[in-house]
Amino acid sequence: MQIDDVRRVLIIGSGTMGLQIGLQCATHGYAVVLYDIDPAALESGLARLRGYADEQVRTDVIDGATRERALATITTTTDPTTAAAEVDLVSESVPEDPVVKGRVLAQFNALCPTRTIFTTNTSSLLPSMFAAATGRPDRFAALHFHLPVWSGNVVDVMPHPGTSPDTTALLLAFARRIGQIPIHLHKENYGYVFNAMYNAINTAAMTLVANGVASPEDVDRAWMGIFKMPIGPFGMLDDVGLDTAWHITNYWAGQTGDAQLRANADLLKTYVDRGCLGTKSGEGFYRHPTPAYAQPGFVEADSGA
Numbered sequence: 001m002q003i004d005d006v007r008r009v010l011i012i013g014s015g016t017m018g019l020q021i022g023l024q025c026a027t028h029g030y031a032v033v034l035y036d037i038d039p040a041a042l043e044s045g046l047a048r049l050r051g052y053a054d055e056q057v058r059t060d061v062i063d064g065a066t067r068e069r070a071l072a073t074i075t076t077t078t079d080p081t082t083a084a085a086e087v088d089l090v091s092e093s094v095p096e097d098p099v100v101k102g103r104v105l106a107q108f109n110a111l112c113p114t115r116t117i118f119t120t121n122t123s124s125l126l127p128s129m130f131a132a133a134t135g136r137p138d139r140f141a142a143l144h145f146h147l148p149v150w151s152g153n154v155v156d157v158m159p160h161p162g163t164s165p166d167t168t169a170l171l172l173a174f175a176r177r178i179g180q181i182p183i184h185l186h187k188e189n190y191g192y193v194f195n196a197m198y199n200a201i202n203t204a205a206m207t208l209v210a211n212g213v214a215s216p217e218d219v220d221r222a223w224m225g226i227f228k229m230p231i232g233p234f235g236m237l238d239d240v241g242l243d244t245a246w247h248i249t250n251y252w253a254g255q256t257g258d259a260q261l262r263a264n265a266d267l268l269k270t271y272v273d274r275g276c277l278g279t280k281s282g283e284g285f286y287r288h289p290t291p292a293y294a295q296p297g298f299v300e301a302d303s304g305a
């Protein structure tokens with residue numbers, strides 16, 4: 001398959017990431033199918049999708065005509081067979097669990113055309129962990145996006161040892177075609193490039209709060225006050241989704257037996273159990289859509305208790 005043959009993209013798992021990746025493909029001229037096992041996710045997803053598109057128009061990323069065209073090329077389905085029909089490229093964004101990812105990719109291997117290239121958007125796993133399950137390891141690699149996909153427009157292209165050079169070359173070209181800056185990893189690496197740095201910061205931030213050293217707000221104040229950034233680690237965690245952050249931290253706490261990672265996962269779980277998933281649910285470490293860190297004077301305000 002050549003890059004010009006890629007026309008139709010299937011998103012498997014239409015949550016925070018799948019929606020944004022789907023919209024990015026659609027605004028760059030691709031036909032997009034959003035698939036999810038949960039009909040409610042697709043229903044609420046369409047409203048979120050329109051919100052993302054509106055924000056892109058407001059910030060001059062796209063114009064109104066592109067918005068209309070893109071939204072018109074996106075279809076949704078909960079039927080795997082319909083989703084897989086005539087698809088050229090798959091982007092998988094189901095929850096961060098290697099067993100779930102392997103099962104879903106195997107399911108779609110049986111349904112998609114032979115030519116279809118499969119990619120995973122996993123944050124912290126390696127594509128080789130479920131390459132065999134795809135049934136097409138040579139046409140499979142990680143294509144990993146960052147939030148928000150249209151402005152944090154850097155994508156990791158990470159092959160596993162069985163990925164064919166043609167697949168890697170096609171994905172590097174595809175990334176450019178959808179307005180992303182591709183970072184080509186020459187070997188598998190946990191956390192890719194940016195996340196390898198970001199994960200260390202996140203772990204340090206959560207450790208400070210889980211160990212009772214400082215509040216989330218004060219951790220963010222320190223970060224924002226020194227780097228002059230508009231957001232700190234806990235504001236970013238809200239955008240990531242506290243359920244997604246918990247999945248990742250919990251998985252690695254289990255894999256490594258690290259007591260601090262377990263404490264950090266337990267901290268996130270107290271929020272997840274209350275339905276506080278971050279920006280997507282309206283509350284996490286902050287209340288959205290007007291989080292305290294985005295209000296004037298947040299950094300200069302007195303520390304909380």
Ligand SMILES: NC(=O)c1ccc[n+]([C@@H]2O[C@H](COP(=O)([O-])OP(=O)(O)OC[C@H]3O[C@@H](n4cnc5c(N)ncnc54)[C@H](O)[C@@H]3O)[C@@H](O)[C@H]2O)c1
Nearest residue numbers: 013014015016017036037038041093094096122123240244
């Ligand atoms: N949130 C981030 O900042 C971010 C960034 C980069 C990568 N990722 C990765 O992207 C993936 C998805 O994360 P997210 O934050 O979008 O999660 P999310 O929870 O917002 O969305 C996941 C979606 O997958 C659906 N789903 C669950 N099981 C499914 C199945 N068997 N088949 C089809 N759909 C299924 C859920 O209904 C949900 O809509 C994870 O691997 C995560 O690590 C997340």
